[in-house]
Amino acid sequence: MTSSRQLRIAAVQAEPEWLNLEAAPGRARSCSHFLNVESRATPRGSDSPENRRSRPIDFDKSVAYIRNSLVYRSPEMERIRLCALENKINVVLGFSENDHGSLYIAQCILTDEGEIKAPRRKIKPTHMERTVFGDCTGDSLQNVVNTSIGRVGALSCWEHINPLLKYHTYHQRGLIHVAAWPPVHDHDGGPRLWRAAESALMNVPGGGSSAIYGPDGRKLTDDLQEAEEGLLVADVETDRVLETRCFVDPCDHYSRPDLLWLGVDPDAKKNVREGGKSD
Numbered sequence: 001m002t003s004s005r006q007l008r009i010a011a012v013q014a015e016p017e018w019l020n021l022e023a024a025p026g027r028a029r030s031c032s033h034f035l036n037v038e039s040r041a042t043p044r045g046s047d048s049p050e051n052r053r054s055r056p057i058d059f060d061k062s063v064a065y066i067r068n069s070l071v072y073r074s075p076e077m078e079r080i081r082l083c084a085l086e087n088k089i090n091v092v093l094g095f096s097e098n099d100h101g102s103l104y105i106a107q108c109i110l111t112d113e114g115e116i117k118a119p120r121r122k123i124k125p126t127h128m129e130r131t132v133f134g135d136c137t138g139d140s141l142q143n144v145v146n147t148s149i150g151r152v153g154a155l156s157c158w159e160h161i162n163p164l165l166k167y168h169t170y171h172q173r174g175l176i177h178v179a180a181w182p183p184v185h186d187h188d189g190g191p192r193l194w195r196a197a198e199s200a201l202m203n204v205p206g207g208g209s210s211a212i213y214g215p216d217g218r219k220l221t222d223d224l225q226e227a228e229e230g231l232l233v234a235d236v237e238t239d240r241v242l243e244t245r246c247f248v249d250p251c252d253h254y255s256r257p258d259l260l261w262l263g264v265d266p267d268a269k270k271n272v273r274e275g276g277k278s279d
Contacts, residue, residue, distance in 0.1 A: 004239035007149055009176065011221070013210035014229045019061075021068040025079035028093070062132075069098035070106075072119065085114035090147045092154045094180035096133075097121065103133050107154045107180060109145055117145040122156045123165060137268035141168060150175035150238065157181055167262055171251045175241060183207025185226075215244040 017023040070076055084091045090112050097106035105122035120143050121136035122129075144153030153174035159165055160179060169177070185207045187194055206226035212234040214220050220234035248254045 004237050004242075005149075007176070007236050007238060009212050009234050009236055011210040011212050011232045013208040013224050013232065019064050019068045021070065021076055024068075024070070025076045025083070028080050028091075029083045057131075065096070065132075066098055066101055066103060069096040069103055071098050072108075072116070077116075081110050081114060081116060084110040084112060088112045090149060090152060092152065092178035092180075094154075094156060104136065105129065105133050105156055107143075107156055107178075109147065109152055109154065111147050113148065117147075118143055118154070120154070122159060123162070124159075126158045138264075138266045139268040141165075141264060141266050142172075143169060144172035144174040152176045152178065154178040154180065164262055167250070168264060171262075173251075175238065181209070183226075184209045215241045 014027070017027045080091075080093065091110045092107065093110060094105075094107050097104040105125060106120065108119045109117045111117060120140035122133070123136050123140060125133040125135070143155065144151050151172070151174045153169055153172060154177065155165065155169060157180060183206065185204070208224060208226045208228065210221075210232055211219055211223065212221045212232055214234075214236060220236070221232040224230050224232065245252075
């Protein structure tokens with residue numbers, strides 16, 4: 001086991017380039033310029049059309065949103081990949097993925113060596129997201145990968161309330177977890193759910209709530225104003241993770257696989273299968 005190291009972690013709080021795919025990589029690059037090129041950081045970002053939609057079906061905006069969603073094999077993704085490589089940072093990127101005109105709430109990890117790892121999609125779009133985005137396939141469960149700073153993983157939004165998905169993520173032994181969330185506004189005190197993903201709550205500016213937490217759950221950064229852009233940075237000793245695991249580890253010494261276990265199907269199921277096979 002390697003000795004403890006100090007990692008520099010960063011979280012981005014910034015407004016995206018709305019419906020402007022050409023400008024989006026430049027926006028990602030501008031965020032990276034907050035960082036010292038010698039640091040190692042994992043900024044995160046997320047984007048969702050629900051806070052820009054005023055009607056249940058808006059074909060003009062839907063087409064514009066599809067055209068301005070990110071394709072993996074595209075010049076825009078290449079610009080973001082090169083930005084991570086040139087600045088020597090590991091980036092967890094949240095985005096709307098365009099796959100032949102179908103949209104998915106997506107994440108990937110771009111390493112400081114120029115690799116694109118863990119291309120994944122949200123396992124189940126939440127509530128009104130289902131009118132825009134599709135479901136993932138089993139390969140999206142592989143959401144923790146090796147990087148130069150250790151194992152990094154990610155989940156999106158309400159994936160974090162799914163206990164089976166979270167346990168599967170724990171079991172992949174991530175050192176750093178990046179959680180992508182949409183804007184979060186203070187509740188108005190009315191009868192709505194305390195944290196309802198309703199467009200009325202997401203149709204105003206602000207709502208930024210980026211933060212960095214230590215392995216024991218303590219908050220390591222001070223909040224920016226909800227409409228303020230900036231970068232939150234914290235230094236963490238990797239041995240703090242071991243401190244927490246030696247106290248309680250739900251995947252090893254504090255587990256009972258003889259009583260409770262998780263079954264997983266990690267294979268991607270193709271739409272067209274030759275001979276009835278999925279691969």
